[in-house]
Amino acid sequence: MTVTIRDVARQAGVSITTVSRAFNGYQDVSEETKKKILQVAESLNYRPSRVARSLVLQQTQSVGLMISDFNVNPGGHHFLFDVIAGVHDRLAYLGYDITLVSTTTARQRLISYIDFCTERRLEGVIVMGMRLDDPYMQEVAEAKLPSVGIDLPILSRYCGYVMTDNVNGARQGVRYLISQGHRSIGFVNGHAQAAVSVDRLRGYQTAMQEAGLEVKEDWIIHSNFLVDGGETATRQLLQNHPEMTAIFYASDLMAIGGMRCIQRMGKKVPGDIAVLGYDNIDLGEWVTPMLSTVAQKRYEMGVAAADMLMGMLLRQEEPGGRLLPPSLVIRESS
Amino acid sequence: MTVTIRDVARQAGVSITTVSRAFNGYQDVSEETKKKILQVAESLNYRPSRVARSLVLQQTQSVGLMISDFNVNPGGHHFLFDVIAGVHDRLAYLGYDITLVSTTTARQRLISYIDFCTERRLEGVIVMGMRLDDPYMQEVAEAKLPSVGIDLPILSRYCGYVMTDNVNGARQGVRYLISQGHRSIGFVNGHAQAAVSVDRLRGYQTAMQEAGLEVKEDWIIHSNFLVDGGETATRQLLQNHPEMTAIFYASDLMAIGGMRCIQRMGKKVPGDIAVLGYDNIDLGEWVTPMLSTVAQKRYEMGVAAADMLMGMLLRQEEPGGRLLPPSLVIRESS
DNA sequence: CACTATACCCAAAACGTTTTGGTTTGGCAA
DNA sequence: TTGCCAAACCAAAACGTTTTGGGTATAGTG
Numbered sequence: 241m242t243v244t245i246r247d248v249a250r251q252a253g254v255s256i257t258t259v260s261r262a263f264n265g266y267q268d269v270s271e272e273t274k275k276k277i278l279q280v281a282e283s284l285n286y287r288p289s290r291v292a293r294s295l296v297l298q299q300t301q302s303v304g305l306m307i308s309d310f311n312v313n314p315g316g317h318h319f320l321f322d323v324i325a326g327v328h329d330r331l332a333y334l335g336y337d338i339t340l341v342s343t344t345t346a347r348q349r350l351i352s353y354i355d356f357c358t359e360r361r362l363e364g365v366i367v368m369g370m371r372l373d374d375p376y377m378q379e380v381a382e383a384k385l386p387s388v389g390i391d392l393p394i395l396s397r398y399c400g401y402v403m404t405d406n407v408n409g410a411r412q413g414v415r416y417l418i419s420q421g422h423r424s425i426g427f428v429n430g431h432a433q434a435a436v437s438v439d440r441l442r443g444y445q446t447a448m449q450e451a452g453l454e455v456k457e458d459w460i461i462h463s464n465f466l467v468d469g470g471e472t473a474t475r476q477l478l479q480n481h482p483e484m485t486a487i488f489y490a491s492d493l494m495a496i497g498g499m500r501c502i503q504r505m506g507k508k509v510p511g512d513i514a515v516l517g518y519d520n521i522d523l524g525e526w527v528t529p530m531l532s533t534v535a536q537k538r539y540e541m542g543v544a545a546a547d548m549l550m551g552m553l554l555r556q557e558e559p560g561g562r563l564l565p566p567s568l569v570i571r572e573s574s
Numbered sequence: 575m576t577v578t579i580r581d582v583a584r585q586a587g588v589s590i591t592t593v594s595r596a597f598n599g600y601q602d603v604s605e606e607t608k609k610k611i612l613q614v615a616e617s618l619n620y621r622p623s624r625v626a627r628s629l630v631l632q633q634t635q636s637v638g639l640m641i642s643d644f645n646v647n648p649g650g651h652h653f654l655f656d657v658i659a660g661v662h663d664r665l666a667y668l669g670y671d672i673t674l675v676s677t678t679t680a681r682q683r684l685i686s687y688i689d690f691c692t693e694r695r696l697e698g699v700i701v702m703g704m705r706l707d708d709p710y711m712q713e714v715a716e717a718k719l720p721s722v723g724i725d726l727p728i729l730s731r732y733c734g735y736v737m738t739d740n741v742n743g744a745r746q747g748v749r750y751l752i753s754q755g756h757r758s759i760g761f762v763n764g765h766a767q768a769a770v771s772v773d774r775l776r777g778y779q780t781a782m783q784e785a786g787l788e789v790k791e792d793w794i795i796h797s798n799f800l801v802d803g804g805e806t807a808t809r810q811l812l813q814n815h816p817e818m819t820a821i822f823y824a825s826d827l828m829a830i831g832g833m834r835c836i837q838r839m840g841k842k843v844p845g846d847i848a849v850l851g852y853d854n855i856d857l858g859e860w861v862t863p864m865l866s867t868v869a870q871k872r873y874e875m876g877v878a879a880a881d882m883l884m885g886m887l888l889r890q891e892e893p894g895g896r897l898l899p900p901s902l903v904i905r906e907s908s
Numbered sequence: 909c910a911c912t913a914t915a916c917c918c919a920a921a922a923c924g925t926t927t928t929g930g931t932t933t934g935g936c937a938a
Numbered sequence: 939t940t941g942c943c944a945a946a947c948c949a950a951a952a953c954g955t956t957t958t959g960g961g962t963a964t965a966g967t968g
Contacts, residue, residue, distance in 0.1 A: 242632075244954055255918045260956060268916060287692040291634060292954035294625045295923045298576075310659045311873070315856065321651030330675055335696070336591045338674040340639070340662055358621040360671070361576075382898070467860045486611055503862070522649065522710075523857055526801045526830055528837070539645070578924055589948045594926060602946060628923035629953045 243284045252280040263288060274529060276390075294361065302337035302364045303549060304382075306353070308370040311343050315493050318521040319538060320369055323390060326542020327366055334550055341365065345378045353379045366547045367392055371433040372396045386552040386559070388545045393435050400552070400559025402545045406436050409566030410443025411532040413516050414488055416568055418451045422486035422514060425453075428473040428498065437462070440490045440518065454486045459484070463494055470494025474501040478513070485513060486574065492517035492524050492533055499527065499573060500530050514574035529572035537564055577618045586614040597622060600657025604771020628695065636671035638696045640687070640714075642704040644676050649800050649827050652855040653867075653872060654703055657724055658769060668884055675699065677710050684878050686712045693763035696783055698883045701726055705767040720886040720893070722795040722879045727895060734886070734893025736879045738771050741899030743868040744777025747850050748822055750902055752785045756820035759787075762797045762807040763830065764824040768826060771796070774824045774852065793818070797828055812847070819847060820908065826867055827857050833861065833907065848908035863906035871898055 249256040254273060262269045262277045269277075280286075294300045305327060307313075307320065319333055332337055341356060353376050355367060364386035370377060372392075381394045389401040389429060417425050427444045430437040441460070448455045461477060463469035470489055474497065489495035495517030502513050509515050509529055517524060520535035544562055551557035588607060596611045628634045639661060641647075641649075641654065665672055675690060687710050691699060698720035704711060707725075714721055715728045719765075723735040734891060751759050761778045766769040777792070782789045794824045795811060797803035804823055805847040808831065811818060823829035827853030836847050843849050843863055854869035878896055886889035 242695075242954090246954075256955080257918055257920095257957080259918090264956080270916060273916085276605075277720065287689055289629075289695060290693050291625050291628045291695055293925090293956075294957050295623075295629055295925090296952080298923070301626060302673075311663050317655030321655050325893040328676060329645050332674075332676060340666075340672040341672070342662060342666060355621055357577075360624050370917085383962055467856075498858075500860060500862065522801075523830075526834060527861070580924075591927080591935080591948055592946085595947090598926085604946060607946080623924055626953090627926080629955090632953070653959095740925050781934090805933080 242289075243286050245286070245288065247284055247317070248277065248281050248286050251284065252277045255507060257477065272312065300337070300361045300363060302339055302360075302362060303333060303553075304333065304341040304357055304360075304365040305338050306341040306343065306365055306367045306370075307373060308343050308368065308376070310369075313369060315504035316369060318493065318523075319519060319536075321544075323368060323542040326539040326544075328542070328547045330543045330546035331550075333547075335432045336363075342433065343374065354383045354385065357383075357385055364388075364553055366390065366476060369501050371431075372435055374561075386549060388548045388552075388559065390541055390545050391434070391436050394491065395561055398552075398559065400542050400548050400561065402548060402562045402564065403436065403439075404536045404541070404566050405563040406439035406566070407443040407446065408482060408529050409518065409536075410440040410488070410490075411447045412443075412568050413534045414444050414447035415451070416570070417486045417488060417514060417516060418447065420486075420514065420574065424484045424486070425459070426477045426481065426484050426487040427460045428462060428470055428477070428487060428489045428494050430494075432462055434465070437490060439465070444488060463490075465491045465493060465499035467493045467500075470497030471501045472497075474498035475505075476509075478502070478505060486510075486516070487513060488518075489505070489518045490518050492519040492521045492531060495531055495533070495573070496527055499529075499531070510572070510574050516574045521567055524571070532568075532570045532572070532574040535567045535569050540564060576623075577620050579620070579622065581618060582611065582615050582620050582874060585618065586611045602717050605739075616728065625678060627794050628871075634671070634695045634697060635669060636673055636694075637665060637887075638675040638691055638699040639672050640699055640701045640704075640711070642677050642702070644703075647703060649825075650703060652827065653853060653870075656872035657702060657876040660873040660874070660878075661880045664877045664880035665884075668880075670697075670884070675706065677704075688717045688719065691717075691719055697889055698722075700724065700883060700899075703880075705765075706769055707767045720883060722882045722886075722893065724875055724879050725768070725770050729893065729895055730892065731885075734882050734895065736875050736882060736896045736898065737770065737773075738870045738875070738900050739897040740773035740900070741777040741780065743852065743870075744774040744822070745781045746777075746900065746902050747852070747868045748778050748781035749785070750780065750904070751789070751820045751848060751850060751908060753820060754820075754848065754908065757787060758818045759793070760793045760811045760815065760818050760821040760822070762804055762811070762821060762823045762828050763794060763796050764828075766796055768799070771824060778822060797824075800829060801824045801827045801831035801834075804831030805835045808832040809839075812836070812839060812841075820844075820850070821847060822850045822852075824852050826853040826855045826865060828886065829865055829867070829907070830857065830861055833865070844906070844908050847898075851908045852868040854903055858905070866902075866904045866906070866908040869901045876900060 245256045249259045262274045366388040386398050391403045393401050445455050461473040463473040499509050516530050517533035520533045524531035579590050583593045701723040721733050725737045729884045772857040779789050797807040834844050849865035851865050854867045857863035
């Protein structure tokens with residue numbers, strides 16, 4: 241059926257050792273036989289089997305890409321897609337394969353994360369989209385398998401992470417709003433089970449305190465990162481606190497929902513209420529007014545995560561926590 | 575290092591044959607020894623190696639997911655992410671693994687699609703995001719490897735496809751505009767190298783002709799599926815044809831760009847110009863006015879593609895062309 | 909001529925499974 | 939006793955590679 245190294249060897253009149261060595265660029269095979277072998281291989285359409293290779297080499301050159309709750313992650317694509325692209329490009333460039341892993345049921349029975357990975361002999365894993373209260377969290381953190389989390393600050397012997405410097409991102413954002421003269425600044429945060437929410441909250445608090453402004457608990461609302469959540473949170477904020485002149489959102493999606501709500505209430509953005517988002521998704525440029533936001537480098541996060549994992553795998557580097565700098569992009573909404 | 579079936583066998587005092595058979599649910603191993611084996615395996619943390627298994631079984635239980643131009647596909651996430659989720663969920667459910675494949679350079683040298691897949695012994699491939707003029711197209715079509723394209727109508731002995739019924743989608747959409755009294759209806763299509771563009775154009779033409787309306791060539795513009803493309807195309811259309819009262823777009827992104835343009839020109843949607851998009855991306859609900867659109871079932875497309883591929887693999891079914899029904903969702907923009 | 913160095917090549921073992929074609933054991937009927 | 943059967947187990951081959959530890963010429967050197 242499939243053509244093997246043995247077929248090539250027979251056809252070329254050499255041993256399989258020689259074929260193998262010819263293919264792997266060893267020096268102890270003459271130019272002549274090498275040419276012959278390559279030519280025979282070509283004519284037979286021979287492709288070396290990675291699985292046989294993996295078996296004997298005891299390494300698969302492949303890592304898992306774990307995306308939590310793939311199917312029930314509305315709006316997740318705005319963030320995750322670019323990260324995946326970054327991870328993919330970097331790993332593919334280094335010759336590593338990517339296998340998709342999910343936390344959801346496979347074959348109807350729940351298979352443990354670590355079982356899945358060791359059965360496939362994955363050499364490492366990149367984890368994304370996971371909540372802090374996800375039951376798999378523990379497993380990932382404790383596994384003796386090199387892994388790096390994206391927006392998931394777990395650090396251990398085998399486990400590093402990459403995320404945007406959310407404390408500073410939020411801090412810079414709020415600081416900008418303050419610099420524009422705002423004093424009553426609301427904050428619509430994401431849900432508390434996202435690591436980023438914790439940091440962004442701290443950034444907000446820090447910026448307010450640094451400016452000598454009081455941090456009022458009921459200026460802060462936890463929502464869901466999505467447009468509708470931003471809308472309802474905004475309504476609540478504005479009804480209870482008419483003095484508010486600016487709102488900072490922990491995601492662009494919520495900010496877009498917020499702008500919509502504000503405009504529906506007959507107020508102007510940024511005239512009456514300034515709006516600042518977080519993420520810099522493509523659509524921020526296309527809403528009216530154009531959304532100001534704290535930008536995350538999503539593709540670069542993927543690349544950084546891949547690099548960290550490769551560092552562990554290839555050069556036994558220690559995992560760490562890598563923070564990528566955010567940047568402020570001011571458009572029209574603030 | 576890693577614990578193998580041999581370790582389990584030794585520790586349990588049986589042969590590796592018996593361990594294997596115990597694990598695979600054969601009947602000729604007594605309850606007692608089976609219990610013993612399972613217990614030993616548990617205590618040793620034994621996990622059978624899929625790679626050894628693949629080698630002897632001559633099947634990997636894994637398929638490729640090929641995403642064309644992963645990194646240079648702005649806006650692609652709106653469509654591709656959900657499809658990927660569908661493909662993933664279905665295949666994971668059936669116990670198949672997914673390996674990411676891209677058309678881009680791996681290890682700096684261009685590796686052929688078919689080489690990539692056979693080296694890894696992938697059993698099939700699902701291809702998405704590919705243009706008709708992609709150099710890989712030919713290769714996919716001619717490969718003796720079961721594959722199904724998404725929005726890529728190539729049909730051969732080994733190659734099927736899944737797409738939305740774009741002819742009817744466009745036809746229904748335009749028909750709706752006509753039913754609302756519009757007679758001068760522009761069409762902003764995607765680029766001609768996308769299979770869907772061909773079909774949507776035909777749908778537009780059909781609907782116009784069925785209503786006895788003339789199809790004017792310069793009412794039709796080919797653009798790029800993206801917001802900015804929609805914006806410029808709209809400006810062009812409206813400047814040259816002030817009589818136009820409705821525009822149909824081949825993507826929601828372009829429709830959103832179009833609405834922005836129309837509003838910038840001081841006209842009202844849908845009062846002056848009615849707008850109808852295509853895709854039903856999440857943001858259509860959150861622009862003002864809310865976007866009317868032809869909805870595609872993205873997740874279901876992924877599931878259908880996975881199902882077709884599995885049908886070929888598991889039950890030797892013939893590949894075919896599966897068309898999923900679109901549906902009209904009318905909101906405020908038309 | 910004997911010895912050594914070099915260039916080229918190869919047999920066999922190993923990787924961790926599955927499966928084939930057995931063997932062994934004990935029980936039971938004739 | 940013998941023969942037969944079923945239940946429980948196993949040795950060995952196979953899957954397609956890589957690598958180790960050689961071997962055999964040929965050419966060069968003293």
